[in-house]
Amino acid sequence: MEQSQLTDLLGQMTLDEKIGQLLQITGDFYSDKAEERTGPMTQLGLNEDDLANAGTVLGVTGAEECRKIQTAYMKRNRLHIPTLFMGDVIxxxxTIFPIPLGLASSxxxxxxxxxxxxxxxxxxxxGLFVTFSPMVDLVRDPRWGRVMEATGEDPYLNGKLAAAxxxxxxxxxxxxxxxxxAACVKHFAAYGAAVAGRDYNTVDMSERQLRDMYLPGYKTAIDAGAKLVMTSFNTVDGIPASGNRHLFRDILRREWGFNGVVISDFGAVKEMISHGVAGDERxxxxxxxxxxxxxEMMTVCYLRNLGDLIESGEIPEQVLDESVMRILQLKNDLGLFxxxxxxxxxAEERKVVMSQKHRNAARRVSEESIVLLKNEDAALPLDAANTVALLGPGARSTDLLGAWSWKGEEQDVTALDASLxxxxxxxxxxxxxFDYLDPSQQAIDAAVQLAGKVDVVVLALGEPSFMSGEASSRSDIRLPQAQIELFKAVQAVNQNVIVTLFNGRPLDLSDVQPAKAIVEAWFPGTEGGRxxxxxxxxxVNPSAKLTMSxxxxxxxxxxxxxxxxxxxxxxxxxxxKYVSKYLDVSNYAAYPFGFGLSYSSFEYGQVEVSDSSFDAEHPLEISLTLRNTSERAGTEIVQLYVHDLVGEVVRPIKQLKGYQRVTLEAGESRRVSFTLxxxxxxxxxxxxxxxxxxxxxxVMVGPNSRDLSEAIRVELF
Known part of the structure; x- marks a missing residue:
């Protein structure tokens, strides 16, 4: 449709039809089964006219079902405006890939x-038209379960991955x-900064911190062309995001020029009553x-109240028209008219979904996402000359998909034992x-007995998938106690223990540090076992590096x-004594941002800069020679960090400003360059x-945020 046609269409719509475009309901309301429709319709107070005008549908998939719903919907809708099918494809x-925190580790x-x-x-x-992804929330607290859905603690890296x-x-x-x-950037804004890592909790930070650290990732994704933005559940400066004019009118639309659709998170509009900033649904x-x-996703505050608010003059109808036009424009951008x-x-669904091509792609990404955290005495890779026992709850588990694997099925997963x-x-x-949380004594005894008879033990530990994701915050981020006891018992009879981890967040791994090797596999997806x-x-030679400490x-x-x-x-x-530190623990991470080992070894040459100064017209070139000093090919992720020594505002001690994946054959050298x-x-x-x-x-370069080259001092004019 041309823009003039969309304008004409808007002009033909009644007030109720316009309001209907702002309603999102689940596919249950369009079910052929009366019992599946009656309860939800009664609960929300919907009638058949409401269903005929609802602008978007949540959570229904399958080509046959979506075609059936859309065909029936188009017949009932007076102006034949198609509905939008949306879902959480994260x-x-x-075909399930690694959780986003694992994906980011690539x-x-x-x-x-x-x-x-x-x-x-x-x-x-x-049958879907819109996915609620990417999630670009900056995350710094692993207690928050939704860190598994994020890409880490750095705004630069988050933005790059979100744009991709x-x-x-x-x-x-x-x-x-x-x-x-169509992509939907979420959750706007600062959802990842929930106080105490508790889901849905308050966010409290300065405007400058919000803009400097938390907003850049969203903006990069929006600049990449994302069609939608989702509100967050939390407050920002005391105002729930779904009612925060400053976030959406001032920053998102006026400053950033975003003209796409803003959608609330599930029930978030009505939840402003619980927040205490709204007295009722009106x-x-x-x-x-x-x-x-x-x-408005899955509540009916708009449906029940916008008409009255407009007729009373409290809300100009033009405000409603602007929202409706943005929704119509999205439908037009998708070619739905x-x-x-x-x-x-x-037919394509049968051909495409879970195709071997897609499984192969998932496997390659999973391989790039697995982080080697420790490898003492070259315990890995496994030596065929050694006898090896595979023990622990992750050994035969097919619970490798993680949270937000909506249509993924464990039946498609090959467990680690079968993969080996x-x-x-x-x-x-x-x-x-073995049960993740409560293995039987019989299982523990059998594991210890076998461990004492072999050369090497691979102990597959971690979290079950329900322990991370939405509404899955934890105050204790160690491995479950039963697994810690299992590790101690096995390690007492065999010092050659290799720990592998399936989990959705950074963990306190102090209890398993005596292991010879530790491999962080995250929830690696459908092909993760292989x-x-x-x-x-x-x-596969590991190359992944952490994006969260x-x-x-x-x-x-x-x-x-x-x-x-x-x-x-x-x-x-x-x-x-009188310095910023703890009395009982280090200031530093056990495994810092950017850290990850390889079976290869790399030598970083002297870092060189093109000049001692730079300015707006003359960028700085930073380069070094990277050499693979091992006997096997490998990939190193070279990272550039910068520290602003004196700023108007206190600056971070270092910030990532560039990264490159560099693959080198055994003994090969290559010049690696960055532009600042x-x-x-x-x-x-x-x-x-x-x-x-x-x-x-x-200016500093290195393999991670801790082990950096000697700083080179440059001047900005």
Whole structure:
């Protein structure tokens, strides 16, 4: 449709039809089974006219079902405006990739785009038009269960990966390419900063901190073309996001120029009553529409109250028209007026979903996402000359998909024991099934007995998937106590223990530090068992690096690498009392941001800069020679960090400003270069000015945020 046609269409709509476009309900309301419809309809007070006008549908998939619903809907809708099908396709549709925190560990924009491309293709042929991804919330507290859905603690890296995902979902021609879906950036804003890591909790930070650290990732995704933005559950400066005019009217729309659709999170509009800023649903509707929320997900504050608010003059009808036009524009961008069924195709669905091509892609990404945290005495890869026992709850588990694997099925997963055997490596196991939280004494005894008879023990530990994700915050982020006891018992009879981990957050791993090797596999997805087996066997050389710090103790969190300096830094006087430190634990992470080992070894040459100064017209070139000093090919992720020594506002002690994945053959050397511009060192000053500080900067390069080259001092003019 042309824009003039959309304007004409809006002019033909009644007030009720306009309001209906702002309603999102689940597919249950369109079920053929009366019992599935009657209860929900009664609960929300909906009638058949409401169903005929509801602008979007949540959580229904399957080409046949979506085609049936859309066909019936188009017949009932007076103006034949198609409805939108949306869903949570977060790290895969049916073919599940690693959880986003694991995916981010690849530091590979192409891997992120691949995940989104495959996921969007499977979702589209199954009838979906919109996915609620990427999640770009900056995360610093591993107690929060939804860190598994985020990409880490650094705004630069988060933005790069989010932009790659947006392009993977949407491509270059969303209207013409029906294998793509529209992306929805979430959760706006600062959801990852919930106090005490407790889900849905308050967020309290300065405007400058919000703009400097938390907003850049969202903006990068929006600049990449994302069509939608989702509100967050939390408050920002005391105002729930879904009613926060400053966030959505001032920043998102006026400052950033976003003209797409804003959708609330599930029930978030009505929850403003519980927050205590709305007295009833009418107040909640008024706050949300004034803030600029276009679609209300799964509550009916708009449906019941917007008409009255407009007729009373409290809300101008123009405000409603603007929201409706944005929704119509999204439908037009997807080509729905010409093709209401879009990509939904049963034959393509059978061909595409869980295809071998997609499984292969998931396996490659899983391989890139597995982090080798420790490898003492080259315990890995496994040596075929050794006898190996595979023990622990993760040994036979198919619970490898993680939270938000909506359509994923465990029946598609090959467990670690079967994956090792499939790869031709025979491991010994017991007949007992280990439970993650409460293994039987019989299972423990059998494990200890076998451990004492073999050369090496691979102990597969971790969290069950329900322990991370939404509403899954934890105050104790150690492994479950039963697993700690299992590790101690096994290690007492065999010192050669290799720990593998399936989990959704950084953990306190102090209890298993005596292990010879530790492998962080996250929840690695459909092909994760095979990917981990290949890493353990050395068929895949690990290259992944953490994007979220692992603490020594939960008492350190929130813990992150890019901390602000203090007036009494610990580094100035490590033995002193009156410096910023703990009495009982290190200041530093057990495994810092950017950390990860390889079976190869790499030598970083002298870092060189093109000049001693740079300015807005003359960027700085930073280069070094990287050499693979081992006898096998490997990939190193080279990282560039910068420290602004004197700023108008206190600056972090270091910030990531660039990264490169470099693959080298055995003995090969290569020149690695970065460009640092004046724009790269801008930050939010007082008064929300985005500027740089003339003066001195330290430039550092290394394999992680801790082990960096000697700083090179440069000047910005």
């Amino acid at each position: 790290h895969g549709f049916r 530091w590979d924009d192409e891997a992120a785009e691949t995940m989104a491309r495959v996921s969007g293709h499977e979702a589209s042929v199954s 995902m947006v392009h993977g979902y949407q491509g270059d021609d969303l209207r013409g390419d029906t294998s793509r879906v 107040d909640a509707a008024k706050l949300a529409i004034k803030a600029g929320v276009d679609i 010409e093709n209401p069924l879009r990509g939904a195709d049963e 055997n499939e790869a031709g490596f025979q491991v010994q196991t017991t007949d007992e099934i 990917a981990l087996a290949d890493v353990l066997l050395g068929k 692992f603490p020594v103790s939960v008492g350190q969190v929130p813990l992150y690498y890019n901390v602000d300096n203090t007036g009494r830094p610990y580094e100035n006087d490590p033995e002193g 511009s004046e724009q790269d060192v801008r930050y939010v000053h007082l008064g929300d000015r985005l500027e740089s500080d003339p003066g001195q900067f330290d």
